[in-house]
Amino acid sequence: MYTCVRAIVACLAVSGGGWLGTPARAANTPLPPTTRQVVLAKDGAGHYAWSLVQAPLPRVGDHQVLLHVHAVALQHGELELLESLNKSTDTERDRSGQIVCSDAAGEVAAIGRQVTSTHVGARVTSLYFADYLEGPLTPAKQAQGHGYGINGVLGDYVLLEDTGIAPMPGGMSYEEAATLPTAALTAWMATVGSNLVPRGGTVLVEGTGGISWFALQISSAYGARVIVTSSSDEKLERARSYGAHDGINYKSVPAWGERVLELTDGRGADVVVDIGGKSTMPQSLKSLAYGGTLSLVGGLGGYGADIPAIELIRKAARAQGIYAGSRADYLRMTKFFEALHLHPLVDHTYPLEDYPTALKDLAAGNFMGKLVIRL
Ligand SMILES: NC(=O)c1ccc[n+]([C@@H]2O[C@H](COP(=O)([O-])OP(=O)(O)OC[C@H]3O[C@@H](n4cnc5c(N)ncnc54)[C@H](OP(=O)(O)O)[C@@H]3O)[C@@H](O)[C@H]2O)c1
Numbered sequence: 001m002y003t004c005v006r007a008i009v010a011c012l013a014v015s016g017g018g019w020l021g022t023p024a025r026a027a028n029t030p031l032p033p034t035t036r037q038v039v040l041a042k043d044g045a046g047h048y049a050w051s052l053v054q055a056p057l058p059r060v061g062d063h064q065v066l067l068h069v070h071a072v073a074l075q076h077g078e079l080e081l082l083e084s085l086n087k088s089t090d091t092e093r094d095r096s097g098q099i100v101c102s103d104a105a106g107e108v109a110a111i112g113r114q115v116t117s118t119h120v121g122a123r124v125t126s127l128y129f130a131d132y133l134e135g136p137l138t139p140a141k142q143a144q145g146h147g148y149g150i151n152g153v154l155g156d157y158v159l160l161e162d163t164g165i166a167p168m169p170g171g172m173s174y175e176e177a178a179t180l181p182t183a184a185l186t187a188w189m190a191t192v193g194s195n196l197v198p199r200g201g202t203v204l205v206e207g208t209g210g211i212s213w214f215a216l217q218i219s220s221a222y223g224a225r226v227i228v229t230s231s232s233d234e235k236l237e238r239a240r241s242y243g244a245h246d247g248i249n250y251k252s253v254p255a256w257g258e259r260v261l262e263l264t265d266g267r268g269a270d271v272v273v274d275i276g277g278k279s280t281m282p283q284s285l286k287s288l289a290y291g292g293t294l295s296l297v298g299g300l301g302g303y304g305a306d307i308p309a310i311e312l313i314r315k316a317a318r319a320q321g322i323y324a325g326s327r328a329d330y331l332r333m334t335k336f337f338e339a340l341h342l343h344p345l346v347d348h349t350y351p352l353e354d355y356p357t358a359l360k361d362l363a364a365g366n367f368m369g370k371l372v373i374r375l
Pocket of ligand 1: 074075076077080182183186206207208209210211212229230231232235250275276279280296297298299300301322323324362365366367369
């Protein structure tokens, strides 16, 4: 079965990015003996924080690749992981030394003896899951999230399974491509990638951060009418210049669900991309059209939201949890980006040593699209 799965990967890889097996195993230029990495480390009070360390270059296993990382995109999830680890009373698993972040773009610097799906010098991105090729997610695959369940990607050189990478789309910089693995894929699966958006339908996107901006870009490129909510009128103006048809300030219009109904002649949105969880659920449900889909993506206002069944029943609507996606989903998405010449919005980049500023900016939310660390 495993052999069969690996054959599928090789097949997908060749059709998706023209990868070829090669006898080359390591870059012509010698690899350094050590690498910089940002890892989880406990401070004196036992709280986890990020720490920049120097570590020996890891040995490449048979089915692994060594990625020379050029860019890493940040997720709100990095903050949520730190918060949950520092709140947790579970002391069983010490995460000290775990490399942070999930989304990198770079060049393959070395490959294991059994790797046939990529080659040294290939331009690739990491994937959120290390071994989720296609089909439904399982607990075992779900446990293998880069930077969450297992080692992540924020370092000059990182080790990844050959199933945990995919070719970079053509025409993108490393900084742009690094934004795709989690935020773009989640937005894709919450909208067009799961066939949820009828042609000419309406998509409601909450906020203007990573997932939300991609949901705007993907849905509007697909031809949907997109309504965006934001805490900032200035960001709403910018969202309009990127294809949003309407904007609602969720601070000055707390009952924004009503406004969505007004803007759609009482119909509501065919897809609502919910990132707020507890804080947005009532207005998200209000905004949803009959027969529509509530794509549950995030919990910026807390994950403990109640979804009143009667609202969904009355509207014959559905709610669907989205957790990034598979490698096959990712390849379909990158084809969409390539075909439509779409480019991610990188709001700001930072050198690696400025990672504390990048984390602070992520928490402050004064950006649109993505924040990226350059290496
Ligand atoms: N399911 C998955 O696979 C998956 C993957 C990645 C992330 N997530 C989760 O999705 C959520 C968003 O992640 P992200 O990386 O896109 O975040 P982000 O880039 O940090 O963006 C957050 C933005 O959300 C908006 N926002 C904050 N609170 C809001 C609220 N109450 N109502 C509406 N908008 C609000 C703000 O936009 P304005 O400044 O415009 O107001 C803020 O800039 C997080 O909870 C994250 O953990 C889920």
